[in-house]
Amino acid sequence: MAFDGERASSMVEELRGSFSTGKTRGYEWRAKQLKAIERMINEKEEDIVEALRSDLSKPHFESFLHEVSMAKSSCQFALKNLKQWMKPEKVSSSLSTYPSSASIVPEPFGVVLIISAWNYPFLLSLDPVIGAIAAGNTVVLKPSEISPATASLFTRILPDYVDTSCVRIVEGAVPETTALLEQRWDKIFYTGNGKVGRIVMAAAAKHLTPVVLELGGKSPVVVDSDIDLKVSTRRIVVGKWGSNNGQACIAPDYIITTKSFAAKLVDALKSTLEEFYGKDPLETEDLSRIVNSNHFTRLANLLDDDKVSGKIVYGGNLDEKRLKIAPTLLLDVPENSRIMKEEIFGPLLPIITVDKIEDSFALINSRTKPLAAYLFTKKKNLQKMFVETVSCGGMLINDTTLHLANPYLPFGGVGESGTGSYHGKFSFDAFSHKKSVLSRGFGGEVSAxxxxxxxxxxxxxxxxxxxxxxxxxxxxxxxxx
Structure with missing residues (x-):
């Protein structure tokens, strides 16, 4: 039976009925679900890794490090801190309300929809689900159809571990997503691109439903000349190609460096790429493939642009049959080329040059706000200027992508790279309404x-x-x- 609007509506009403019983509000129910999810990750690790290999040819090491272990850590962190997160936060009262006490009480929104992405299909599905459950909501998860093996895995295994009267999974593509977005939700969490993000926000607006949009953007890497070159290039390379072969929302999208330093940086990047992936990276098992033929063609077309002709200084090899593209460096790419206008989301890394490294900050700010921004320099004044002047979702100094792994930092975008944030307590907060409560007795009357x-x-x-x-x-x- 097709999943249409009628089935979607019925499912939402069932979940709303479960939420109305109040069982998701207690600590015991939430903790039980989180413990079960952690047990699922432990017991089904090999199945998870195999699904990721099927969807993306993802190396076992990357699957464990970036998806399995991070999802497990998210569960453990929530379980460790959940009781504290659930407590009302006592705040001060003002003289105008004296005598009184005041608090902020976190309460679940109700029935929430999570639409996840294909590039980290296990983590980006489960991580927000963990936050939604920790906050006491009932949940519908819509995994990406572009990673069908992982989506199917969720459908098979998750119901064996969680309370299915409160947590549901819907597989499918555009028709199913459309049917879901027609419903009234209490919160929608979407991870993906800006085009679909606008569709999600428009659908949510019909019911005034709040949204979290985790999008992307062109995340820049500014590289100064005073760096430890070997350490820096290793961190750039693993952040770009060790993050799903560039198919990651926070992977470095382009480099900005000075004209005088560019050749030295390119040589160091080439050396590191060969160290990591060998002289023929199309044959290595340590790089993911491109997810499907559509994305392969999109990336190939970026290289076919006349404006980048002759700009490839390393790589550029393609294997359409196996959906593989070698790590590719391009130098002095024109700013009006397609590769500099579109989010790359793949193994291509353009390098643009400026006269002074400080010029890079204005260049970044002239574009839409990225999800992440990276700076490599030893200069403290340059680091301070970067933090103060560059607007982005999050940033790192002298490394790439690692801010994602700190549960004490919010992860999210700004402007076209997204709205809202999650991870750690910020996931709990994303799915909780902060209800203000003021309490007074019957004394302390002021006739005025x-x-x-x-x-x-x-x-x-x-x-x-x-x-x-x-x-x-x-x-x-x-x-x-």
Missing amino acids: RYPPYTPWKQNLLRALLAGNIISVVMALFARRS
């Missing part, structure tokens, strides 16, 4: 609050609202006199 209104009452309220205790006392004294 009530009609009939007089100049004296106005003066007293003005002093109260200003928090000026001396003026309050003087106003009360004047009244008694």
Whole structure:
């Protein structure tokens, strides 16, 4: 039976009914689901790795490091901190509400939809699910159809571990996603590209549903000449090609360096690429393939652009049958070329040059705001300037991509690279409404609050609202006199 709007509506109502019973609100239910997900990861690790190999030819090491272990860590971190996250946060009261107590109470939104991406299909599906469950919501997960083996794996194994009256999975493509987006949700979390992000936001707007959009953008790497060249190039290379062969939202998209340093940097990058992937990287097992023929053709067309003709200084080899593209460096690429206008999301790395390294900051800010930005330099003043002037989702100094692994940092975009954030407690917060609660007894009445209104009452309220205790006392004294 096709998954249409009627089935989607029925499923949402069932989940809303489960949420209304209140069972997801307690710590015990949340912890039980998280422990079960952690157990699933442990017990099904080989199945997960095999699904990722089928979808992306992802190396076993990358599958474990970037997906399996990170999802497990996310579960463990949530379990360790969940009781504290769930506690109401006590805050101060003002003089105008005295005597009173105030707190901020996190409560689940209700029924949430998570639409995940294909490039890290296990982690980017499960990580937000962990956050949604930790916050006490019922959940629908829509994994990406572009990674069908992982999507199918979720459908097979997740129901054996979680409460299926509260957690559902919907496989499919555009028709199924469309049917889901027609429903009224309490929160939508989408990971993907800006084109679909706009569709998601437009659908959410019909019901005034809040959204988290984890998108992408062209993440720059600024490279100064005073660096430790060997360490820097290793970190750039593993961040670019060790992140799903460039098919990652925070993979370095392009490099900016000075004209005088460019040749030295290119030579170091070439040396590191050969060290990591050999002289024929199309034959290595340490690089993922391009996900499908459409993306292969898209990347091949970027290289066919007349404006980048002759700019390849390393790589450029393609194997369409096996959907493989070698790591490729391009030098002095024109800024109006397609490769510099579009998010690359693949193993191509253009390098553009400037006269002074400081010129790179204005160049980055002239573009849409990226999801990540990276700077390699020893100069503290340059680091400070980078942090203060470059707007992006997140940044790293002297490394790439590792900020993703710190659960104490929010992960998210800004502007066209996304809205909202998650990871660690920020995942819990993303799926929680912060409800303000003010509590008072029946004493402490101030007659000036009530009609009939007089100049004296106005003066007293003005002093109260200003928090000026001396003026309050003087106003009360004047009244008694």
